[in-house]
Amino acid sequence: MASSLVPEKIIKEGLPDSTLETVVPQAEVQRVIKPAPPRYRNEIAKYIIRRSADCKLCGKCAEICPQGVHVFKPGYKYFAAPHQSVCIGPACKDTGHYCVDLCPNKALRMVENPMMRVLGDYRWTPDLILATWKMAETGAPPPPDYGYEYECGNSGGGFDRIRFKFPASPPLELGPDDIDTSLQLNRRNDGRPQIKIDVPWYGGGMSYGSVSNVTQLSKARAAVAFNTFTCTGEGGYMERLRPYDDHTITQVATGLFGVREETIQRVRIVEFKYAQGAKPGLGGHLLADKVTPSVARMRETVTGISLFSPFPFHSVYSIEDHKKHMDWIKHINRHALVSAKVSTPSDVDMVAVGSYSAGAHIVHLDGGYGGTGAAPDIAKKNIAMPIEYAIIKVHDFLTREGVRDRITLIASGGLRNAHDIAKAIALGADGVVVGTGELVALGCLRCARCESGRGCPRGIATTDAELQGQYTVEWGSQRIINLYNAWRIELVEILRRFGMRRVSELRGRTDLLMHLDYSNDTEQAR
Amino acid sequence: MPDKYHIKTQPIPPRRPRIGKVGVVDWREDCANCHNCVKKACVFDRYREEMSYIRGLREMDAVFFQCMGCFSCVQQCTKGLLALSANPVYERLGNTYWTPQIIETTWTQAESAKIPVSGAGYRGRFSGPGFDSMWTDMSEIVRPTRDGIHGREYISTAVDIGRKPALLHFDAGNAASGLPPLVDIPMPMIIDMLPRGYRLPNLLPVIKIVAAQTGIIAVIDSKDWQLAGNDLDQYLPNLAMYLDTSAPLPGRELLIGMRLVEISDDGNAERRVHELKQINPGIVVAVRVELDSGGIERAVEYARQPFVEVLHLVADDNGNEIGEKKPRFIKDMVRSVHNSLVESGIRNEVTLMAGGGIALAEHMAKQILCGADLVTVNLPLLIALECTLCRDCNDGLSCPAKIGEIDIKYGVGRMTNLIAAWHDQLIEVMGAMGIREVRRLRGEVGRALFFEDLEEATFGKLFGSRKNN
Numbered sequence: 001m002a003s004s005l006v007p008e009k010i011i012k013e014g015l016p017d018s019t020l021e022t023v024v025p026q027a028e029v030q031r032v033i034k035p036a037p038p039r040y041r042n043e044i045a046k047y048i049i050r051r052s053a054d055c056k057l058c059g060k061c062a063e064i065c066p067q068g069v070h071v072f073k074p075g076y077k078y079f080a081a082p083h084q085s086v087c088i089g090p091a092c093k094d095t096g097h098y099c100v101d102l103c104p105n106k107a108l109r110m111v112e113n114p115m116m117r118v119l120g121d122y123r124w125t126p127d128l129i130l131a132t133w134k135m136a137e138t139g140a141p142p143p144p145d146y147g148y149e150y151e152c153g154n155s156g157g158g159f160d161r162i163r164f165k166f167p168a169s170p171p172l173e174l175g176p177d178d179i180d181t182s183l184q185l186n187r188r189n190d191g192r193p194q195i196k197i198d199v200p201w202y203g204g205g206m207s208y209g210s211v212s213n214v215t216q217l218s219k220a221r222a223a224v225a226f227n228t229f230t231c232t233g234e235g236g237y238m239e240r241l242r243p244y245d246d247h248t249i250t251q252v253a254t255g256l257f258g259v260r261e262e263t264i265q266r267v268r269i270v271e272f273k274y275a276q277g278a279k280p281g282l283g284g285h286l287l288a289d290k291v292t293p294s295v296a297r298m299r300e301t302v303t304g305i306s307l308f309s310p311f312p313f314h315s316v317y318s319i320e321d322h323k324k325h326m327d328w329i330k331h332i333n334r335h336a337l338v339s340a341k342v343s344t345p346s347d348v349d350m351v352a353v354g355s356y357s358a359g360a361h362i363v364h365l366d367g368g369y370g371g372t373g374a375a376p377d378i379a380k381k382n383i384a385m386p387i388e389y390a391i392i393k394v395h396d397f398l399t400r401e402g403v404r405d406r407i408t409l410i411a412s413g414g415l416r417n418a419h420d421i422a423k424a425i426a427l428g429a430d431g432v433v434v435g436t437g438e439l440v441a442l443g444c445l446r447c448a449r450c451e452s453g454r455g456c457p458r459g460i461a462t463t464d465a466e467l468q469g470q471y472t473v474e475w476g477s478q479r480i481i482n483l484y485n486a487w488r489i490e491l492v493e494i495l496r497r498f499g500m501r502r503v504s505e506l507r508g509r510t511d512l513l514m515h516l517d518y519s520n521d522t523e524q525a526r
Numbered sequence: 527m528p529d530k531y532h533i534k535t536q537p538i539p540p541r542r543p544r545i546g547k548v549g550v551v552d553w554r555e556d557c558a559n560c561h562n563c564v565k566k567a568c569v570f571d572r573y574r575e576e577m578s579y580i581r582g583l584r585e586m587d588a589v590f591f592q593c594m595g596c597f598s599c600v601q602q603c604t605k606g607l608l609a610l611s612a613n614p615v616y617e618r619l620g621n622t623y624w625t626p627q628i629i630e631t632t633w634t635q636a637e638s639a640k641i642p643v644s645g646a647g648y649r650g651r652f653s654g655p656g657f658d659s660m661w662t663d664m665s666e667i668v669r670p671t672r673d674g675i676h677g678r679e680y681i682s683t684a685v686d687i688g689r690k691p692a693l694l695h696f697d698a699g700n701a702a703s704g705l706p707p708l709v710d711i712p713m714p715m716i717i718d719m720l721p722r723g724y725r726l727p728n729l730l731p732v733i734k735i736v737a738a739q740t741g742i743i744a745v746i747d748s749k750d751w752q753l754a755g756n757d758l759d760q761y762l763p764n765l766a767m768y769l770d771t772s773a774p775l776p777g778r779e780l781l782i783g784m785r786l787v788e789i790s791d792d793g794n795a796e797r798r799v800h801e802l803k804q805i806n807p808g809i810v811v812a813v814r815v816e817l818d819s820g821g822i823e824r825a826v827e828y829a830r831q832p833f834v835e836v837l838h839l840v841a842d843d844n845g846n847e848i849g850e851k852k853p854r855f856i857k858d859m860v861r862s863v864h865n866s867l868v869e870s871g872i873r874n875e876v877t878l879m880a881g882g883g884i885a886l887a888e889h890m891a892k893q894i895l896c897g898a899d900l901v902t903v904n905l906p907l908l909i910a911l912e913c914t915l916c917r918d919c920n921d922g923l924s925c926p927a928k929i930g931e932i933d934i935k936y937g938v939g940r941m942t943n944l945i946a947a948w949h950d951q952l953i954e955v956m957g958a959m960g961i962r963e964v965r966r967l968r969g970e971v972g973r974a975l976f977f978e979d980l981e982e983a984t985f986g987k988l989f990g991s992r993k994n995n
Contacts (some may be wrong), residue, residue, distance in 0.1 A: 029584065040601035081540025081606050118595060118610045121649035221895060274666050278647050281664035281958025285643070311957075317667050344595045345664045346975055368661065371647040378951045380642065380648040382888045383958050384664050385975050393982040436647060447596045449570075450645025457569035457596035461645065465568065510988045518989035 027243035029224040029477065033139035033485050034476040038085075039443060041469050044257060045084035046130055046148070048112055049099065054107035057442040059524065061108060070099065077280040084113075085130075087292065088145040122155045123369065124436070124446050126473075128416060135486035136223040136441035136479040141418075151419045156271025158388040159420050161516045172499030179492045180502045182277065183431045185269070186337050186361050187406050193335055196484040197269055199488055200503050201421055204435030205251045205341075207235025209286050209295040209307075210373035210450070211439075211461045212468035219438055220244035225481045226488075231271060231433075234284060234309060235299035237263040252329065254283055255309030259300040261332050269362070271328050271339040274312060277370030277413035280343035283311035285374055287451050292463045299394075323358035330359065337361040339410070344368055344390035349397035356398070356407045364433060365390045367413025368469040371436040373461050374451035388427065395428025395508055418490035428508045442476055454495060531683065531944035533713040533740050535639035538939035542927060543579070543911055546591030547630070549600065551609040555604035563711050564608070573599075591616065598704040614687070615916060617954045620915045623656075623844035626866050627907055628885050632944060635786060636910035639943035641950050656845055657889045658705045658854045660896075661765065665960035681953050682963045685714045687786060688810040689835035689878045704837065707808045709743070709785040713949050714900035714964050715890060717907060718881045719768060722844055723920035724908055726930055730754040731936035732909070737764040739938065740945050741823040743786055745902070748773040768814065782808045788812040791824060799833045812836035817859050818848040825863045829876045836877040839863065839898075843905060845883020856883050857896040864897025887951035895974040910944040911937060915977070 049069060057079070062072035067089045071080040090110065091504040092098045100108045105420045108146055119126040131150030134142040140150050152160045203219045210233060217240060225231040226248045226323060231249040232241065236258020241248055252259050253273035264270055286295075296303040306337040316322050326338050339362035340355040342348065355363045367387025391411050398404040409423045411491070412433035421432050436444070442460050455462025459470030491503065500506055511524045514519060551574075565573035567822030576590040589614050600608045603661055607706045619626040631642050688708035695702040717737055719726065720729065729745060729874050730753045737744035738761050745766045758765070767776055771792045781787070781802065789798045789812050815825045817839055828834045839860055847853035860880045867873040880893050881902030888899045912927045919925050956964065959973045967973070981992060 020910045023679075026535060040598075042601045042603060044597065044601065068815040083957075115600070115610055117612050122651050123647070123649055155650070155652040156654075160652065189694065269936060275664070281960070282665075282954060287643075294595040312667055314721040337802065342666055346972075347664060347665075351666050369648040370651075372645065374643050374645050376641045376643050376954055378886075378888050378954060380644075382662050383648060383955060385661055385980060386652065389980045389984045392988070413577070442644075445597055446646045446649065447594060448649065449594050449596060450571070451643060452594070452645075454569065456645075457594070459599050513988070515985050518991055519991045519993065523989065523991045524988065 024242040024245060026246050027221070027224060027345045029221045029481075031225040031481065031485070033482055034478060035139075035484055036134060036137055036475055041238075043083075043133075044115060044130065044229060044445075045087060045113055046099050046127070046146070047087050048084045048113045048117060049082060049088035050109045050111060051079065052107045052109065053406070055103075056107070058104060062101055062347060064097040064102055064132065066095075066097060076210065076468045078246075083492055085495060088143075089147050089524075091145045091147055105476075106288035116471065119445060121446060123153045123414060124416060124440070125149070128153060129440055129445055132417070132437060132440045132483065136483045139482035139485045141486050141490050147285065152218050153416065157517075158386050159414075159423050162388075162423050163514050163516065164419075164422070164426070164497075165512055165514050166497045167499075172496055172501075174496050174499060176489075176492050176503065177498065178501060179495050181488060181491055181495075183503065184409075185408050187408055188359075188361055189269070189406075190359075192337055192361070193268065193410040195337060197226075198483055199226050199228055199484065199491075200425060200431035201434050202204065202228045202249070202410075202431070203230035204234035205231035205249070205271065205373065206373070206435065206461075207233030207251075207257075207286075208238055208298055209235040209290055211464060212459065213238055213489050214468055214471065214473055214476055215238060215439070215442060215460050217244075217473045218480055220248060220439070221473065221477035222480035222484055223247040225477070226484050229269060234258070235286075235295070236300075237266065239299065242266065248510075251325065252342075253309055254311060255307065256311070257301070263389065264329060265333050265338070267336060268334070269339055270333060271341055271362075272313075272325065272360075273341045274316075275341070275343035275366070276372065276375075277343055277366035277368050277387070278372035279375035279379040280366075280368065281311055282376065282379055282383075284309035287374055289453055290373075290451070290455050290463055292413065292465075293465050319339060319354040319358055326359045339364050342514060344413070345388060346383045346385070346420060348385075348390050349393045351403055352394045352398060352409070354472070356403050361405065362408045362410055363394070364410040364412065365429075366433075367411070370413030371503045372380075372450075373441075387411050387424070389417070391424055391427040391429050393416075394428070399508075418487040418494070421487065422491055422494045422506065423513065424507045426509045426513050427502065430507055435448055437483065438480050441479045442471065529537070530679065531741070533639075533942060533949060534747060535943045535946045536939065536986055537638055538636070538936055539945060540633065540637060540912055541932075541936065543590060544592060544628070544633075545615060545616050547595055547626070548595045548610050548894050549613045551593050551611050553607045554604055558605050559608055560604050562604070564602040564604075565601070568599055569596065570594050589615070612641055618914075621844075623777065623883065624885060624905065624909070624915050627798075629914060631860050631886070633905055633912065635947035636940040636944040637740065641947060641954060648655070654976045656883065657857060657886075657892050657978060658795070660857070660892055661975040662888075662891055662895065662955050662959060662976055663973045664958040665957045678953050678957050680962060681956050682965075683713045683949060683952060683956075684710055684833040685877075686710045686811070686901070687836055687879070689876060690874055692872070692875055696898045703805070707785075709810050711743060711900075712741045712776050712991075713945070714765070714894060714946070714952075715742055715945065716879060716881075716900060716902045716903035717742065718840070718904040719747050719750075720904050720908060723917070724905070724913075725750060726925075727753045728930055728932065729908075729937070732932070734758070734761045734765060735934065735938045736907070736941040737761070739942055742923070742945070745788055746777060751776075752797050766812070770935050775801055775805075778805050781809060784809060786810050786812060786836075788814050791815045791828065793870045795828070796831070812834050812838045812877075813841060814838045817841045817856070817882070819850055822859055822863055826866050829867050829872060830870070834876060836879060837863075838879040838902065840880075840902070841882030843882060856880060860893065860898050861896040887948040888955065889950060891952055891967070892974070894964065895970055897969040899907055899965075899968050906944060907941045912940075933973065 059072045062070040065087040116126040127148040128150045131148040219230040234253035249269040250267045251271045288306040340360040341364040354361045368384040407432045411429035450461040454464035461465045461510045514520045572592045619629045678840035686708045731743045745767045766786035768788045770790045841856040845856040877899045884901045945980045
């Protein structure tokens with residue numbers, strides 16, 4: 001198959017090498033973990049302490065609480081608003097400083113926050129949201145004390161029912177520094193650059209228009225810090241992203257909004273978006289209200305008019321057309337790797353092999369339950385299969401075709417944390433793309449209002465001048481860096497428990513997994 | 527360019543206050559009356575709207591639930607006085623099958639006639655019972671056509687109802703037998719009779735107009751016929767009379783005007799069909815088969831009879847096998863009828879209509895994938911009128927939504943909007959599947975993904991047998 005490709009040296013006739021060099025000095029972002037406290041005044045806590053009128057204002061609770069939940073400032077008559085979100089909840093009972101028991105007047109009561117019922121959903125449980133916030137704040141997995149059940153969601157299937165079978169003790173004692181989480185993206189051996197990212201994930205495509213440029217820049221800076229990538233999505237390539245060219249993937253999607261040869265030449269990876277998991281087969285849709293003057297300028301369209309990306313590429317109706325497309329990009333940018341982002345139809349395995357033969361370096365599967373800034377509800381729930389199935393199918397098929405080690409398989413569509421990432425890799429992916437997790441780090445709580453009116457009320461998925469000013473790039477990048485760091489710590493811990501030196505050893509190790517709804521008695525499961 | 531099927535719609539606001547998923551709990555005591563009140567900063571301006579709503583009230587009829595659930599005010603209030611809470615009124619909507627989400631989305635569609643669109647990914651369970659245990663497929667490159675922005679303009683949703691002979695007989699170059707009559711409707715949906723107990727007398731005049739405006743057909747029980755109004759002549763092509771065992775044969779003028787009539791599946795079906803055909807040979811007769819424990823066998827048996835043109839398979843309101851403790855679901859029952867007709871080589875000769883439990887547009891597409899030619903729908907149209915399925919009317923109590931008092935324009939508008947939104951959603955999923963005609967969607971399981979099959983092919987292979995739980 002590979003031999004059917006046009007030899008690299010023939011393509012090289014096209015453009016002089018100099019056009020391909022990065023001309024803008026690239027930004028450096030250090031991988032420094034520092035606290036990035038939440039940006040809202042009142043945090044949402046899992047447990048809250050209620051204070052009754054029996055309180056005699058003795059101040060004992062403030063004295064004993066090591067977390068500093070109760071705030072009794074000297075010189076003040078009453079307690080200030082408590083820092084509910086640092087309270088570790090019922091786990092505190094055995095610590096010897098449980099305020100509820102120690103209050104001399106029995107004036108305190110601990111309850112689970114009733115708001116937890118309205119926060120989150122089956123896929124992103126309230127615990128998962130709070131834990132992600134905590135990780136984005138501290139840069140480390142939340143201490144078990146908090147009692148967050150954040151390793152799984154509550155959707156009742158797929159990743160949420162799959163568990164790792166950890167050995168009682170690691171077969172090989174490794175320290176965190178002995179473990180390599182990097183991922184090689186080019187396996188074709190076609191003379192194009194070897195690109196290695198430090199963590200087996202990169203940021204999903206979010207266009208300027210669907211999210212603010214503060215959000216885009218925050219993602220980009222985190223990508224630099226972790227030597228990985230972010231993606232422009234389909235909405236043009238902001239000039240302000242230029243210092244992050246080396247860590248940016250630019251997307252060529254069906255609407256070709258903001259795609260120019262010059263933008264394709266800026267980057268090291270170009271992604272073809274054939275379909276998006278949240279709305280497979282439907283194309284993109286940016287609602288009129290979000291087409292602000294700056295978005296319209298970027299996309300070379302008209303302010304206030306809804307934008308549709310058609311489906312599919314009208315120039316692609318076969319694998320041969322697909323190859324022609326790839327060759328076009330490879331010709332324009334002779335150093336770039338090419339990724340094909342596809343959805344998960346029943347023939348996703350054939351699509352993946354087709355992408356390989358057309359010359360893709362990366363095939364990126366976006367499962368049916370993936371994120372979006374706006375999609376018809378009927379599409380989100382019903383079209384195409386969840387990513388869990390697709391990974392298994394594609395990994396198997398590529399292996400049987402004998403090309404598994406010549407293409408990088410990336411999965412996305414509902415991967416929420418390090419455990420999902422590890423499970424996706426164990427099912428057969430090389431790495432993953434994350435999106436919603438980053439937004440949650442920025443303060444998203446999945447209220448699903450990204451598309452309404454001026455856009456996201458939390459200032460993340462909006463281009464409204466007022467709303468997007470709710471946080472700074474500095475804060476945003478620190479939150480995502482912290483989240484990435486926490487995920488990396490968790491991933492390393494998973495690998496350590498299996499005694500694995502490299503994340504690549506985990507790939508396809510379905511024998512290390514079990515499914516709670518199954519007998520788990522197959523040959524490999526034992 | 528030929529005429530396109532298009533349903534004219536206009537927004538029809540609800541008569542009652544909206545019932546949202548969350549409400550804001552506001553402890554006004556301890557409020558510092560600070561000047562930077564977060565209520566003013568609500569991105570959706572809900573607090574101001576609430577104020578003006580309450581100001582306009584003559585009596586306290588319901589609480590204002592327009593909160594979008596973004597938590598911004600909760601998290602920003604200087605004194606932390608606000609909280610969000612699940613709305614108990616919302617949670618009481620409907621029942622376990624007709625969930626609050628289904629009722630809410632039906633209301634939104636009946637108001638706006640638009641496809642519901644939202645941000646963020648899917649929020650629900652991985653899979654579920656009934657229609658939630660399958661997905662529709664999509665195609666990366668196959669499109670209905672290469673034309674148009676999406677090719678959607680060229681998708682046909684028309685279906686033919688009636689018997690289609692497997693082959694034609696000719697005698698000296700001329701067709702030896704005439705072609706059996708066919709009814710064609712522009713969308714694979716028929717309005718079925720509302721379940722007993724929900725049959726409010728003022729609904730039939732609304733339903734008949736809706737059927738005529740949308741070009742589809744509404745089934746009306748002969749016993750309720752009088753309630754549909756006096757001006758029925760012009761509506762007859764869009765009405766189908768249902769005759770149960772005891773119903774007398776309707777008058778000739780009615781039968782001549784109608785295109786479809788439905789009879790019950792008692793032992794007299796054959797005689798009935800002949801009687802009806804004698805009066806109007808051009809009428810199509812559907813046999814209504816209630817899917818109880820013997821329903822599938824009866825349906826298959828009927829389909830083999832040459833006098834049967836159309837089978838209307840009906841499960842209970844929740845799509846379940848009627849009267850069974852461990853019922854099968856409508857999609858599986860219809861699939862089994864469909865498969866056994868395919869095996870006998872007679873599937874194309876009869877039309878299968880399936881009803882019961884069709885609650886969302888996606889159910890229409892999925893039911894057709896599972897072998898029905900078209901679906902029949904009843905409760906969603908009632909929900910469009912702001913019914914909450916509280917069943918008070920079944921118990922003889924007065925209707926909290928006052929559906930008995932609706933005016934024609936409201937009723938017709940809401941029902942039409944819902945049908946239009948469903949039609950658009952059907953086109954949406956068909957577009958994704960790359961299928962150009964709904965006729966070809968029927969039984970096209972190659973364009974469907976079933977939970978059981980996928981689990982078996984992936985997890986089953988890795989993890990053994992699936993536990994029943």
